[in-house]
Amino acid sequence: MKEDDSAEYQDSLPILAGKIPLDDLLRATKEAGIVAAQKNSSPLNRCILAGILGALHGFSERELSPFLPTHISLFPEIKEELTKAITENPPNPEEIQIWLKECFEYGIKKVYHLEWKLYSSQELY
Incomplete structure (x- = not known):
């Protein structure tokens, strides 16, 4: 990966995170078992x-509530x-x-897969 690409990643995550309501983030971390404090x-x-x-970004893009019983897991x-x-493959500090x-992006993909499993696949069959 080029150095310019790394700068793009570094700048984009806070921008995307800024669109997520803090209450949603706190509740999601609690559901995941992460102590917010x-x-x-x-x-x-x-x-x-x-x-x-x-x-949370993926749920927002799909206009789905992240806290429905079928989603919260x-x-x-x-x-x-x-x-x-x-833990199996720790990142280097520069990475x-x-x-x-x-x-x-993994979090987004998990939501897309969940949406497919719960809703889209049902429409096809």
Whole structure:
């Protein structure tokens, strides 16, 4: 990845995160089992938060409520899957911005898959 691309990732995540209501983020982190008062800026915690932000962004794009009973289980799944991936393959400090963007996009993809599984696939059959 070129250095210019890294700067793009670094700048875009805060912009996307700014569109998510703080109450939604706090509730989603609570549902995922993350203590909101915990000030943990470890790469793992930052990546999990990026994944949760991505999921909230995905729900917003799909005009779906993230807190319906059929949707809310996604947040602990994201936490569990990203924790496993990051502990097995920790990011280098110089790659953290790329990881954050990837985790954000992973959250979006999880919502798209959930939407397909719950709604779109039903329409086809």
